[in-house]
Amino acid sequence: MNDQQKPTIFAIFGGVGDLAWRKLVPALFDLSHENIIPSHFSIITISHHDLSDEEQRKYLFEGVNKFSRQAPVNEKTWSKFSKYFYYLKGDFKSLHTYIELKQRCDALSKEWKEKSQLIFYLATPPILFGEISQLLGKAGLASDRKYARIVIEKPIGTDLESSIHLKQ
Numbered sequence: 001m002n003d004q005q006k007p008t009i010f011a012i013f014g015g016v017g018d019l020a021w022r023k024l025v026p027a028l029f030d031l032s033h034e035n036i037i038p039s040h041f042s043i044i045t046i047s048h049h050d051l052s053d054e055e056q057r058k059y060l061f062e063g064v065n066k067f068s069r070q071a072p073v074n075e076k077t078w079s080k081f082s083k084y085f086y087y088l089k090g091d092f093k094s095l096h097t098y099i100e101l102k103q104r105c106d107a108l109s110k111e112w113k114e115k116s117q118l119i120f121y122l123a124t125p126p127i128l129f130g131e132i133s134q135l136l137g138k139a140g141l142a143s144d145r146k147y148a149r150i151v152i153e154k155p156i157g158t159d160l161e162s163s164i165h166l167k168q
Contacts, residue, residue, distance in 0.1 A: 001114075005037070005038035005039075006105075006114070006115075006116070006117050007036070007038055007040035007041070007108070007109065007112045007114050007115075007117065008038050008041050008042075008116060008117045008118075009041075009042045009043075009044060009053055009105050009109075009116045009117070009118050009119070010028065010041070010042070010043045010044070010119045010121065010122055011043075011044045011045075011046060011101060011105075011106055011119065011120050011121065012024060012025075012043065012044070012045045012046065012121045013046050013047075013048050013092060013121065013122050013123060013124050013132055014046075014047060014119065014122070014123035014124040015043075015044070015045020015046050015056075015087070015123065015129075016045055016047045016049055016051065016056060016059060016060070016087075017047070017123055017124075020045065020060070020063075020121040020123050021059070021060065021062075021063035021067075022063055022066075022067050024064075024121065024123060025043075025060045025064055026063060026064045026067040026068040026069075028043060028067055028076075029064045029068050029070065029073070029081055030069050032080075032081045032084075033070050033077070034067045036133070040108075040114070040116070042078070042083050042084050042085075042086060042108050042111040043084050043085050043086070044085075044086045044087075044088055044104060044105075045085065045086070045087050045088070046087075046088045046089075046090055046097065046101065047087075047089065047090075048089065048090065048091060048092075049089065050089060051087050051089065053085065053086055053087050055087075056085060056087040057082040057085055057116065058077070060082070060085065061073070061078050061082065064078065064081075066115060081102070085133065086104065088100060088101060088104065091129075092124065092128055092131070092132055093131060093135075093137055094135075095135055095139065097135075098135045098136060098138065098139035098141060099139050101139065102139045102140060102141050103109060103142065105118060105123055105141065106157075107112065114157075115147060117147050117148075117149075118141060118142075118145070118146070118147055118148040118149070119148075119149050119151060120132075120136055120141070120142070120149065120151065121151045121153075122150065122151065122152045122153060124137040124153075126152075126158055126162070127158065129152050130165065132166060133150055136150065145163075149162075
C-alpha cells in the first residue's frame with residue numbers, strides 16, 4: 001500500500017451491479033495488487049439488495065476472479081484486499097442513505113486521523129445521476145471540492161438537454 005497518498009474512500013452507487021462486478025472492483029483489485037492504492041483506503045458499495053459485508057465480498061470475489069488481470073486470484077490475496085469493503089444497503093432516493101454514508105465516511109476519517117478524499121462513483125442508470133448528486137450535497141458529502149469527486153458513468157444523461165443539466 002502507498003503511504004504517500006491521501007486516505008481515500010471510494011463509494012460505488014450500484015456497487016453490486018454488473019459494472020462494478022466486471023470492471024470497477026477488478027480494476028481496484030489490480031491497483032491494490034500493484035500497491036498503487038493508499039494505505040488508508042475503503043470501498044463502500046451501496047445498493048438496495050439485502051447483503052451482509054461477507055456476502056458482498058463473496059459475490060465481488062467471483063467478479064475479480066473472472067475479470068482481474070491477476071486471475072485466478074488466491075484466497076489469501078483476496079482476503080487482504082477484501083478487508084477494504086463495506087456494504088451499505090440503501091435507497092438512492094432517500095436522504096437517510098446518504099446520512100448513513102456520511103457517518104461511515106466520518107468514522108473512517110476519524111479512525112485514520114486525517115481527512116479522506118471521497119470518490120463517489122455512480123454506476124447507476126443516468127436518470128439517477130442528478131438526484132444522487134443532489135442528495136450527496138444535502139448530506140454534506142460533496143461540498144468540499146478539494147476532497148470530494150463525483151464520477152458518472154456514460155452515457156451522461158438521456159439526451160442533450162439532460163446532459164447539459166447534469167454538467168451544471
